[in-house]
Amino acid sequence: MGGINLRPHSVAAPGHPRPGHHDAYVELTGPSAADVHHNFVQRWNEASERTAMDGSWGGGGDRDLTFPTHVTSPTGESLVQVQRTLHAGCYRDGRPSPGGQPFDVANGERSIFDQYLQAIRGARRSIYIENQALELAEIVAALQHALERGVDVVVLRRSAGTSALPSPASQGAAPRVATTSTSTPRSC
Numbered sequence: 001m002g003g004i005n006l007r008p009h010s011v012a013a014p015g016h017p018r019p020g021h022h023d024a025y026v027e028l029t030g031p032s033a034a035d036v037h038h039n040f041v042q043r044w045n046e047a048s049e050r051t052a053m054d055g056s057w058g059g060g061g062d063r064d065l066t067f068p069t070h071v072t073s074p075t076g077e078s079l080v081q082v083q084r085t086l087h088a089g090c091y092r093d094g095r096p097s098p099g100g101q102p103f104d105v106a107n108g109e110r111s112i113f114d115q116y117l118q119a120i121r122g123a124r125r126s127i128y129i130e131n132q133a134l135e136l137a138e139i140v141a142a143l144q145h146a147l148e149r150g151v152d153v154v155v156l157r158r159s160a161g162t163s164a165l166p167s168p169a170s171q172g173a174a175p176r177v178a179t180t181s182t183s184t185p186r187s188c
Contacts, residue, residue, distance in 0.1 A: 031071045031099070032080035038097040039084055041065040042105075046091045071098045083111040117142055126152040133157075 028036055045064045049055040088108035096102045103109070113136070120127060120142040127146055134140075134157055143153055 028080070029072070029075040030080070031074060032082050034068045034071045035082045035097045035100070037068045038100075039082070041067050042091060042093065046093060067095060068098055081115075083115050085110055085112045113139075120146055123151045126154070128154045128156075130156040 044050070050061050055061070086105060086109040089106065090108070091105045094102050094105035116139055120139070123146055127143065134155060143155070147153055
């Protein structure tokens with residue numbers, strides 16, 4: 001699993017000479033793999049565009065996938081936490097992952113957002129974030145509050161014109177925030 005651009009032009013070996021490519025991929029095994037599998041099936045069955053004229057290719061793209069039925073055995077000692085964002089109104093089938101608890105999926109899930117807020121609010125010395133779309137008012141307010149608590153904040157994002165993020169100039173004579181933008185063209 002990994003970044004959003006799984007295509008030949010975006011996947012490169014470590015130390016590759018192409019600047020601007022920064023997606024990361026990992027192999028996930030053990031109990032958390034069942035949760036990722038469940039999420040993929042849920043999105044495929046309910047939110048994909050596979051029923052559109054050009055929405056799938058190959059045989060069987062029009063059939064629903066089967067949800068996982070068991071948690072796979074642990075294969076190491078690392079703890080893994082799977083987060084996701086589900087927009088309200090996109091899903092109806094709230095069956096849980098194997099070993100998980102059911103919840104009202106129709107209302108959505110914002111565990112990535114919740115994790116961001118928890119990490120920002122808990123920061124004591126520094127925050128470093130790479131995110132190309134960091135404009136949610138609640139996140140920006142939490143970063144501002146972190147600055148007010150004396151936390152050093154660095155945000156790396158794509159250049160997108162104006163930003164709701166506090167600028168170094170707005171932080172007084174000794175800014176503790178650095179906003180660095182890159183202007184790498186977006187690949188589709």
